[in-house]
Amino acid sequence: MDYSKLQNGSDVRGVAMEGVTGQAVNLSEAVMADIANAFILYLRKRLGREALRVSIGRDSRLTGKALESAAANAMLA
Numbered sequence: 001m002d003y004s005k006l007q008n009g010s011d012v013r014g015v016a017m018e019g020v021t022g023q024a025v026n027l028s029e030a031v032m033a034d035i036a037n038a039f040i041l042y043l044r045k046r047l048g049r050e051a052l053r054v055s056i057g058r059d060s061r062l063t064g065k066a067l068e069s070a071a072a073n074a075m076l077a
Contacts, residue, residue: 001026001031003031003034003035005026006026006027006031006035012027012035013027014026014027014031015027016028016061016063016067017062017063027063027067029066029067029069029070030070032067032070032071032074033070033071033073033074034074035071036070036071036072036074036075037074037075037077039054039075040052040054040074040075054075056068056071056072056075
């Protein structure tokens with residue numbers, strides 16, 4: 001999958017739930033975990049340290065909690 005297609009300015013956009021006519025899900029929990037892992041790797045390299053503190057924001061969409069959990073679990077692993 002080409003993750004760059006999910007980039008929209010400074011955030012991530014995609015279809016996270018079945019039901020959008022003509023569009024397949026491209027923002028799954030697995031994809032979110034990959035993005036979160038990549039972000040942590042980037043921060044560690046950029047800041048030159050292992051221990052980090054980050055916050056995760058989300059909106060009130062039906063998929064928000066699941067995607068937030070996927071990101072948090074990936075960052076803590």
